[in-house]
Amino acid sequence: MARLLNRIVTRMVVLAAATTIITMLLGMVAYIAAVHYRLSVTTHHMPPKAREQLELLVRTHQEGSDRYFDLFDRYGAKAPALTDLGFVATIALVSILVGGGVAMVFARRISRPITAVANAAARVSAGDRSVRVERGSTSGETGELIESFNRMAADIDAYERERTVLTAGIAHELRTPLTILKGRLHGLADGVIDPATGEADRLLRQVEHLSHLVEDLRTLAHADAGELDLDRRPVDLAVLLGLAVGDLRGSASERSVTIVESYETAMAHGDPVRLMQVMTNILTNAIKHAPDRSRIDVAVFSASGHAIVSVTDEGDGFAIDDEARMFMPFWRAGSDRLAGRPGSGVGLTLAAKITEAHGGRIMAKNRVDRSGACFSVWLPL
Incomplete structure (x- = not known):
């Protein structure tokens, strides 16, 4: 019931009804006041004897008698006639003006939030993406409009920030290999460099780095557009994670990082090549942040209708403010930049996009038992 009353159509109907009732009431009050005024003017000009007769007729409820009208016809010439068109028009005009004024006040109250949204939309289109509309006590469709606009403005703001980071990241990642190649x-x-000294191999590595980066960007673009090709089939995530661990165990051993595995059979329906890319990326991220001679726990299990891949390291974890940004392309935490850790900044973004394309999600949280972070991939069973 409260939701119905907050609808704009309901408010407009109530406003129209209130305006009509106010106009009618004002007209009736004005007419009754005019009757009393005419009676007062008429009795003021009557001689005492005629006034007594009139008061007697009123007390005995004989207002419709011939004597009553005779007295009014004789002594009420100076009083305004209720049938006079000017008098009636004046009453109607006053009633309409007052009722219309009340209607304008209520209509303004209804339209004010809509006007605020329109002005804010104009500011957003002019480039001010930080503008928001205060909802206050506004409810119903207008309140929903304000909430939708604020969400839209926030999404536009986030998109623009992400686009800026993406552009800067692409420029940064392309500049280094292109500078080396040039x-x-x-x-x-x-003739300064001898081509016989293995220079071709070094140049080829830079080209391969560029090719890998371009392929990652292409995958991101397809995932954002919802056009990522997936060769879906039943996939045992334990087997995939085991293969990814085998590929990366060598780089972990170089820093004496131990990978401890715990697998349960958990079948998902997805593209094994793309899911292998997800596993590799989150494992690479864990190894990059794991201290020397530390431990990484990897596990596969099922819960709540999902196959879950969990990768837990013993690093420094991440700042709470970084949680919402760590899956943005080319975004890197300040600690990574200070420590000079390698990486293009698209690994976690790709992992998140590919997982979402499979109908799943990636979750990141800091450990509570000690320092470190845990990344978990949730995919429908």
Whole structure:
């Protein structure tokens, strides 16, 4: 019932009814006041004897008698006639103006939040993406409109920030290999660098790095557009995670990082190549942040209708403020930049996008028993 009363249509109907009732009441009050005024003017001009007769007729409820009207016709010439068109028009005009004024006040109250949203939308279109509309006590459709607008403005703001980070990240990641390629190719062209010293292999590695980055960007673009091709089939995540651990165990051993495995059979329906990319990326992230001679726990299990892959490290964890940004492309935490950790900044973004394309999600949280972070991939069984 409260929701119905907060609807704009309901409010407009109530407003129209209130305006009509106010206009009618004002007209009736004005008419009754005019009757009393005419009676007062008439009795004021009557001689005492005629006034007594009139008062007697009123007390005995004989207002419709011939004598009553005779007295009014004789002594009420100076009083305004209730049938006069000017008098009736004046009463109608006053009633309409007052009722219309009340209607304008209520209509303004209804339209004010809509006007605020329109003004805020104009500011957003002009480039001010930080503008928001205060909802206050506004409810119903207007309140829903304000909430929708604020969500839209927040999404636009987040998208623009992400686009800025993405553009800067692409420029940064492309600049280094392109600079190396340009300098070494100039050296080869000028004869400063001997091509027989393995220079071709070094140049090829830079080209492969660029190719890998471009492929990651292409995958991100397809995932954002919902056009990521997936060769779906039954996949045992324990087998996939085991393969990813086998591929990365060597890089973990270089820093004496131990990977402890715990697997249960958990079948998901997905693209094994893309899901292998997810496993590799979150494992690479864990190894990158794990201290030397530490431990990484990897596990596969099922719960709540989902197959869950969990990767837990013993690193420093992440700042609470970074939780909402760590899956943004090319975004890197300040601690990573200070420590000089390698990485393009798209690994976790790709993992999140691919997981979402499979109908799942990635969750990140800091450990509560000690320092470190836990990344878990949830996929429908």
